[in-house]
Amino acid sequence: MRVKILRQQYPGAEPYWQTFLYDGDxxxxxxxxxxxxxxxxxxxxxxxxxxxxxxxxxxxxxGLCGGCAMVINGHPALACETFVRDLGEExxxxxxxxxxVISDLVVDRGVIQENLKxxxxxxxxxxxxxxxxxxxxxxxxxxxxxxxxxxVCPNYGKGEHxxxxxxxxxxxxxxxxxxxxxxxxxxxxxxxxxxxxxxxLSCMEVCPMQIPTIASMAKLNRRG
Amino acid sequence: xxxxxxxxxxxxxxSAALHCAENGIQTVLVSPFPSERAQSVMASGGINAALNHxxxxxxxxxxxxxxLRGGRFIAGEEAVRGLCEAAPxxxxxxxxxxxxFSLNEKGEIDQRAFGxxxxxxxxxxxxxxxxxxxxxxxxxxxxxxxxxxIERKLWSDFHSALIRDGRCYGVLLYNEAxxxxxxFTADAVIMATGGQNALFGKTTGSTQxxxxxxxxxxxxxxxxxxxxxxQYHPTTLRTPGKRMLISEAARGEGGRLYYxxxxxxxxxxxxxxxxxxxxxxRDVVAREIYNAxxxxxxxxxxxxxxxxDSRIPELRDLCRKYRGIDIYRxxxxxxxxxxxxxxxxAVDNHHExxxxxxYAVGECASIYHGANRLGGNSLLAALYSxxxxxxxxxxxxxxxxxxxxDFVPDFEDYVRTQSEKLFRSMETExxxxxxxxxxxxxxxxxxxxxxxxxxxxxxxxxEEVSYYLSIADKIxxxxxxxPYFNYSLEGILTLAKATLxxxxxxxESRGAHFRKDYAKEEDAYRAATVIxxxxxxxxxxxxxxxxYES
Ligand SMILES: Cc1cc2nc3c(=O)[nH]c(=O)nc-3n(C[C@H](O)[C@H](O)[C@H](O)COP(=O)(O)OP(=O)(O)OC[C@H]3O[C@@H](n4cnc5c(N)ncnc54)[C@H](O)[C@@H]3O)c2cc1C
Ligand code: SF4
Ligand code: FES
Numbered sequence: 024m025r026v027k028i029l030r031q032q033y034p035g036a037e038p039y040w041q042t043f044l045y046d047g048d049x050x051x052x053x054x055x056x057x058x059x060x061x062x063x064x065x066x067x068x069x070x071x072x073x074x075x076x077x078x079x080x081x082x083x084x085x086g087l088c089g090g091c092a093m094v095i096n097g098h099p100a101l102a103c104e105t106f107v108r109d110l111g112e113e114x115x116x117x118x119x120x121x122x123x124v125i126s127d128l129v130v131d132r133g134v135i136q137e138n139l140k141x142x143x144x145x146x147x148x149x150x151x152x153x154x155x156x157x158x159x160x161x162x163x164x165x166x167x168x169x170x171x172x173x174x175v176c177p178n179y180g181k182g183e184h185x186x187x188x189x190x191x192x193x194x195x196x197x198x199x200x201x202x203x204x205x206x207x208x209x210x211x212x213x214x215x216x217x218x219x220x221x222x223x224l225s226c227m228e229v230c231p232m233q234i235p236t237i238a239s240m241a242k243l244n245r246r247g
Numbered sequence: 248x249x250x251x252x253x254x255x256x257x258x259x260x261x262s263a264a265l266h267c268a269e270n271g272i273q274t275v276l277v278s279p280f281p282s283e284r285a286q287s288v289m290a291s292g293g294i295n296a297a298l299n300h301x302x303x304x305x306x307x308x309x310x311x312x313x314x315l316r317g318g319r320f321i322a323g324e325e326a327v328r329g330l331c332e333a334a335p336x337x338x339x340x341x342x343x344x345x346x347x348f349s350l351n352e353k354g355e356i357d358q359r360a361f362g363x364x365x366x367x368x369x370x371x372x373x374x375x376x377x378x379x380x381x382x383x384x385x386x387x388x389x390x391x392x393x394x395x396x397i398e399r400k401l402w403s404d405f406h407s408a409l410i411r412d413g414r415c416y417g418v419l420l421y422n423e424a425x426x427x428x429x430x431f432t433a434d435a436v437i438m439a440t441g442g443q444n445a446l447f448g449k450t451t452g453s454t455q456x457x458x459x460x461x462x463x464x465x466x467x468x469x470x471x472x473x474x475x476x477x478q479y480h481p482t483t484l485r486t487p488g489k490r491m492l493i494s495e496a497a498r499g500e501g502g503r504l505y506y507x508x509x510x511x512x513x514x515x516x517x518x519x520x521x522x523x524x525x526x527x528x529r530d531v532v533a534r535e536i537y538n539a540x541x542x543x544x545x546x547x548x549x550x551x552x553x554x555x556d557s558r559i560p561e562l563r564d565l566c567r568k569y570r571g572i573d574i575y576r577x578x579x580x581x582x583x584x585x586x587x588x589x590x591x592x593a594v595d596n597h598h599e600x601x602x603x604x605x606y607a608v609g610e611c612a613s614i615y616h617g618a619n620r621l622g623g624n625s626l627l628a629a630l631y632s633x634x635x636x637x638x639x640x641x642x643x644x645x646x647x648x649x650x651x652x653d654f655v656p657d658f659e660d661y662v663r664t665q666s667e668k669l670f671r672s673m674e675t676e677x678x679x680x681x682x683x684x685x686x687x688x689x690x691x692x693x694x695x696x697x698x699x700x701x702x703x704x705x706x707x708x709x710e711e712v713s714y715y716l717s718i719a720d721k722i723x724x725x726x727x728x729x730p731y732f733n734y735s736l737e738g739i740l741t742l743a744k745a746t747l748x749x750x751x752x753x754x755e756s757r758g759a760h761f762r763k764d765y766a767k768e769e770d771a772y773r774a775a776t777v778i779x780x781x782x783x784x785x786x787x788x789x790x791x792x793x794x795y796e797s
Contacts, residue, residue: 050486050487051487051488052487052488052569054488055486058488061682062682062683062686063680063683064680065680066727075727076682076727076728078729080280081454082280082284082285082286082453082454082455083284083286083289083453084454084488085489085491085565085569086568087288087289087378088284088285088288088289088453089284090280090284103488104568125423125424133281133401136281136389136399139389140389140392140393144389145386145387145393146344146345146386147390149344154350154354157347157350160345161372161373161379164347164379164383165375165379166382168281168283193386196382196386197386200345
């Protein structure tokens with residue numbers, strides 16, 4: 024099978040497509056495919072040319088860290104949770120398009136943390152939350168900061184004004200455990216999320232942790 | 248203001264950062280990727296604290312006793328006491344900063360049994376305890392980031408420490424964005440780089456934990472300890488990409504291990520150790536599986552859908568996703584795999600290494616776990632060690648007691664030579680596969696440092712790794728991977744060799760270290776192994792005096 028990858032040597036370099044051949048296990052994940060392509064003593068593309076090793080980010084290889092988020096056959100997804108058996112004859116890999124490329128499939132998602140920091144997303148004085156919130160807090164705290172929800176969102180650009188689902192879920196976590204932060208924070212939420220969200224909810228479809236972002240939104244709106 | 252640099256932003260690094268910042272110390276938190284990518288997020292099972300919420304008579308004393316016994320009596324008693332006494336407050340602190348623990352019917356933090364424990368002591372957050380803790384620590388760190396006390400430095404890799412005459416003055420970092428080596432000075436440096444998974448290639452853990460920092464610091468004079476004690480987790484699932492952990496929680500909930508003989512199930516652990524056989528310490532279970540010499544299965548089907556869905560849903564999903572196994576109906580084929588490293592940088596009870604002002608915390612430090620770590624004790628150790636190191640630094644560098652000195656020796660020459668060396672290697676066009684060598688070493692180590700070892704295998708292993716090490720400096724590097732992967736090779740190989748040497752020197756069997764040529768535990772070896780580097784020589788001794796943890 025053919026694996027076509029959009030490559031870029033370094034930040035700002037010209038991107039180019041390169042195709043590789045893979046004839047391994049169909050139960051392998053895309054992450055395992057990249058691993059197999061890289062772990063040869065010589066990496067060659069489908070035309071037999073030497074190729075530099077493919078840059079991609081990973082850590083856990085089991086859907087727990089968000090490192091390997093990329094666009095796979097047009098869909099934003101985690102490479103370690105997407106399997107060859109579900110992908111047809113050709114695999115096409117691109118880096119997430121909403122973040123600057125570092126190299127190949129590695130992108131800089133620092134804007135996610137920067138926006139959370141700038142908007143004061145942290146608990147001040149802790150207020151024990153209502154037991155009713157327990158399940159949703161657990162769900163929201165599982166957010167990987169992978170950025171898939173931002174990639175798919177029609178309203179998210181580069182994170183200048185609208186901060187996306189990842190932001191809404193962290194806002195909820197703060198608002199539900201902190202009275203003091205809760206108030207000022209809702210303004211941040213209104214400005215950087217509520218005002219820009221058109222409720223396409225594509226964020227929930229791609230979220231690997233299946234976080235019901237809509238529940239975060241409903242809870243924040245109710246409080247406001 | 249005093250300044251601390253912390254390398255690694257998993258749970259241990261963040262815990263240290265928070266406690267430094269609380270003490271008004273300027274803190275720089277360095278890691279290539281954000282905390283969400285650290286191995287800490289993978290911890291599933293839980294964290295130990297004798298809260299006695301199950302009313303089964305648990306006490307701090309039993310926690311201490313279990314930890315020392317699990318570690319086969321070579322951990323320091325005072326150090327372990329500190330850890331276990333602090334545990335209840337640590338868990339309460341986590342809850343107060345927002346960690347969502349699973350609760351019992353009374354609304355208290357729920358607890359369950361883990362291997363080697365006399366009581367139900369492990370607190371948990373569903374099956375994502377590590378992730379839930381990381382999420383809250385990230386948020387808490389953000390509070391100090393906003394206040395300017397914690398600064399995060401991403402896309403940065405540790406290169407080496409700035410050491411002169413047994414004292415550490417800072418670090419040299421590789422900046423991936425600028426592609427340069429940059430020196431940073433500080434009053435103290437805390438290493439929090441996690442375990443050394445890369446020695447074995449595919450383990451249950453993160454690809455980011457490579458052991459390089461420990462290997463490099465060893466070459467710079469830091470002593471390492473207990474490297475031979477490598478925990479094989481008894482139950483992992485083989486997949487095309489990696490070994491997936493099947494958490495001990497599955498057995499904590501009642502899951503049973505068996506193999507088939509003439510078509511009949513043999514519950515070999517229960518047969519040998521009685522009712523609690525499935526929850527014997529990890530080293531014992533791993534060895535029994537090895538000895539069984541047959542494919543072993545874990546059965547949770549009888550727990551029923553309701554218990555599986557509420558107590559081990561992540562396990563259900565993992566088996567389905569990666570292997571198409573339906574755990575409501577089918578048993579899970581399991582095998583042991585490398586999971587945790589009891590060994591690492593040797594530290595004293597305050598988490599300082601033998602290099603003044605160089606500290607180590609979390610899994611990269613060797614302390615508390617002795618010859619075998621109990622499940623749930625390493626998240627605890629990661630949090631506690633960060634606190635202890637920060638407290639020691641705050642005490643030493645504050646007010647009248649200030650031990651700091653503004654004198655910083657000149658490291659210009661050192662920085663220049665290291666940069667030149669790095670750039671020379673980066674300029675080569677060779678496709679020499681540094682990752683391939685790492686793979687070869689991993690293969691050697693799987694074979695020679697398995698669950699059961701002997702002199703012959705270990706000697707061969709040392710020869711193999713020594714060969715790679717002898718060429719590491721001469722090979723023309725692989726220009727197509729990050730420079731980090733190139734310069735880290737020598738440190739990783741050095742750590743691999745040191746580990747084999749320690750395993751060879753310990754001529755007994757204890758905890759996770761089992762020698763078929765010395766199958767008994769011997770009193771003469773009831774002490775930690777310490778290894779140091781002296782002009783090319785690897786020197787091993789037993790720490791009988793308790794120079795380190797006591
Ligand atoms: C699958 C799994 C499940 C587990 N479950 C449990 C459990 O239930 N309970 C329990 O107590 N323990 C558990 N453990 C063990 C526990 O997760 C770890 O021991 C603990 O999280 C280690 O934390 P740490 O902060 O020391 O290291 P890590 O979380 O590994 O963090 C290391 C940090 O160092 C950085 N780093 C590494 N090298 C460099 C370098 N050269 N330069 C710069 N930065 C570097 C990394 O990027 C990372 O930020 C589990 C482990 C695994 C693998
Ligand atoms: S909300 Fe979901 S998709 Fe978005 S960053 Fe978090 S885990 Fe990823
Ligand atoms: S590598 Fe962690 S989510 Fe894929």
